Amino acid sequence: MIVVKTPREQDLMRKAGHVVALVFEALEGNIHAGMSTLDVANIAEKVIRDNGAYPTFLGYYDYPGAVCVSVNDELVHGIPSKHRILREGDIVSVDVGATLNGYIGDACRTYLVGIVPENARRLVRITEECFWEGVKHARPGARLGDISHAIQVHAEKNGYSVPREYTGHGVGSKLHEDPYIPNYGEEGTGPVLKEGMTLAIEPMIAEGRPECRTMKDNWTARMKDGKLSSHYENSILITKDGYEVLTMLKEDHHG
Ligand code: MF3
Ligand code: CO
Numbered sequence: 001m002i003v004v005k006t007p008r009e010q011d012l013m014r015k016a017g018h019v020v021a022l023v024f025e026a027l028e029g030n031i032h033a034g035m036s037t038l039d040v041a042n043i044a045e046k047v048i049r050d051n052g053a054y055p056t057f058l059g060y061y062d063y064p065g066a067v068c069v070s071v072n073d074e075l076v077h078g079i080p081s082k083h084r085i086l087r088e089g090d091i092v093s094v095d096v097g098a099t100l101n102g103y104i105g106d107a108c109r110t111y112l113v114g115i116v117p118e119n120a121r122r123l124v125r126i127t128e129e130c131f132w133e134g135v136k137h138a139r140p141g142a143r144l145g146d147i148s149h150a151i152q153v154h155a156e157k158n159g160y161s162v163p164r165e166y167t168g169h170g171v172g173s174k175l176h177e178d179p180y181i182p183n184y185g186e187e188g189t190g191p192v193l194k195e196g197m198t199l200a201i202e203p204m205i206a207e208g209r210p211e212c213r214t215m216k217d218n219w220t221a222r223m224k225d226g227k228l229s230s231h232y233e234n235s236i237l238i239t240k241d242g243y244e245v246l247t248m249l250k251e252d253h254h255g
Contacts, residue, residue, distance in 0.1 A: 001178055002170060002177070002178045002179055002191060002194075002197055003170065003172055003177055003178075003197075004194055004195070004196035004197055005172060005196045005197070005198055005237075006196070009103065009172070009173075010196065010198070010237055012100070012101050012102070012103040013103050013104075013105070013171075013172065013198050013235070013237060013246055014237075014244075014246055015100055015101065015103070016053065016098055016099065016100040016101070016103045016104055016105040016246075017105035017107070017235050017245075017246030017247040017248075018105070018246075018247075018249075019047070019048060019051045019053045019098040019100055019105060020096050020097070020098050020105035020106070020107045020235070020247040021105075021107075021247050021248050021249045022047050022051060022249075023043075023044045023047045023048060023067075023094075023096045023098070024094075024096070024107070024109050024247075024248075025249060026043055026044070026047045027040065027043060027044065027094060027109070027111065028111075030043065031086065031092060031111045031113060032086070032113065032114070033086055033087050033088040033090075033113050033114050034085060034086065035085070035086050036080075036081065036082045036083065036084055036085050036086070037069035037071065037078060037080045037081055037084040037086065037092070038069075038080040038081055038082040038084075039082075040067075040069050040080065040086075040092065040094060041065055041066050041067050041069055041080035041094075042066075042080075044066060044067045044094060044096055045066035045067065048066070048096070048098045051098075051100070052100060053098040053099055053100040054098070054099045054100075055067060055096075055097065055098065055099075056097030056098060056099045056104050056106065056175055057095075057097045057175075060097075060175060063077075063079075063219060064079055064219075065079045065080045066080070067080065067094055067095060067096045067097070068080075068093075068094070068095035068108075069084075069092060069093070069094055069095075070092070070093045070095070070220070070221075070229075070231065071084065071086065071090050071091070071092050072090055072091060072092075072228055072229075073222050073223040073225075073226050073227060073228060073229060074093075074220055074221065074222050074223075074229070075163060075166065075204055075206070075212050075221045075222065075223060075229040075231070076093070076095065076166055076204060076221050076231060077095075077219040077220055077221050078093075078219075078220050079217055079219050079220060086113045087113065088113060088114035088115060089113065089114065089115065089116050089117060089120070090113040090116070091110050091111070091112055091113070091116060091120050091123075091124055091228060091230060092110065092111050092113060093108055093109065093110040093111075093230065093231040094108065094109055094110075094111065095107075095108040095231065095233065096108065097175060102173050103172065103173055104171055104172065104173070104174070104175055104235075105171075105235050105246055105247050106171050106175060106200045106233065106235050106247070107200070107233045107234045107235055107247035107248075108202060108231045108232060108233035109232065110124045110127065110128075110230045110231055110232060112124065119207065119228070120228055122158075123160065123205065123207050123228055123229075123230045124230045124232075126154065126155065126158045126160060126205065126230075127155075127203050127204075127205040127230035127231065127232045128203075128232045129154060130150075130151045130154045130155050130183070130203035130205060130232070131151070131201060131202075131203050131232045131233070131234065133150045133151060133153075133154040134147040134148070134150045134151040134154075134183075134201055134203065135147065135201055135234075135236060135243060135245075136150065137150055138193060138199070138201075138236060138238060138242065138243035139193065139238065139239075139241060139242045139243065140193055140194055140195045140238060140240070140241075141192060141193065142192070142193045143187070143188055143189060143190050143191070143192055143193070144179055144181060144185075144189075144190035144191045144192075144193065145185040145186050145187055145188060145189035145190040146187050146188070147181065147201060148181060148182045148183060148184055148185030148186075148190070149184075149185050149186055149187045151183045151184070151201075151203050152183060152184035152185065155183070155203065155205045160205045160206060160207060161205070161206045161208070161209060161210040162183045162184045162203075162204075162205065162206070162210055163183075163204055163205075163206055163210045163211070163212055163223075163229070164182070164184070164210060165212060165221070166202075166204050166221065167180045167181055167182045167183065167202075168180070168181030168182075168183070168199065168200050168201045168202040168233070169181055169199070169200050170197065170198065170199055170200070171198055171199065171200040171235050172198050179191050179199075181199060181200070181201060181202075183202075183203050183204060183205075193238050194238060195238055195239060195240055196237070196238065197237075197238045198235060198236065198237050198238075198246070199235070199236055199238070200233055200234070200235045200236075201233065201234060201236060202231065202232070202233030203231070203232055203233075204229065204230070204231045205229065205230050205231075206223055206227060206228070206229045207227040207228040207229065208223060208225040208226075208227030208228075209223070209224065209225045209227070211223070211224040211225070212224060212229075233247075234246070234247045234248060235247045
């Protein structure tokens with residue numbers, strides 16, 4: 001069942017999303033070679049807590065980190081570690097959940113560490129573009145498959161693949177609500193979108209083959225072929241005539 005949020009709940013979703021946006025503002029320009037993935041997570045956790053929120057992922061199915069920090073061929077769910085040191089040329093995705101007054105914002109950015117090869121920069125750029133291509137279709141009356149399809153087409157026409165094991169999702173008072181939102185699909189299929197739905201749309205895109213596997217830590221998902229992967233996510237609200245991005249500062253919003 002897809003939950004439609006009341007105006008009051010929509011406002012709480014805006015406030016939780018704003019905390020996530022503040023995390024990215026703090027991280028932007030501050031991720032450097034020599035930092036550990038735990039250093040990155042600690043910056044994020046401090047912003048979340050200083051704003052009265054709780055790091056949603058911490059303890060979720062026993063996940064041990066405050067946020068997820070995934071480097072290069074790690075697709076998602078990298079556990080922050082003081083032993084994992086970022087190097088010049090890495091790409092690092094930081095996936096952030098913040099719970100404020102019972103409502104959740106969930107979003108992810110992939111950052112460049114220093115000077116990064118052109119192929120990696122292109123992957124990161126196209127992954128973000130996939131989000132915007134998908135979200136263009138977000139409005140009441142559209143079908144969920146319209147979003148999924150647009151993400152898949154943009155990734156594949158640029159020579160990339162779409163891992164199947166992880167998807168976007170509804171988000172609200174729970175991190176994962178209906179519907180699941182695959183990054184692949186057919187136009188004109190799936191649930192009809194309605195005003196008041198809140199969705200986490202999250203393209204996860206691979207440079208090589210789409211298969212991934214879970215590491216021995218039981219969380220980190222890594223590409224089987226060892227090639228790069230990138231992740232970009234925002235929580236959005238379906239509005240009367242389109243959508244509102246909840247996890248970006250207004251001045252960054254170019255939807
Ligand atoms: N943004 C991710 C998701 O929506 C992060 C979940 S990590 C977990 O699935 F640890 F909380 F599972
Ligand atoms: Co998510």
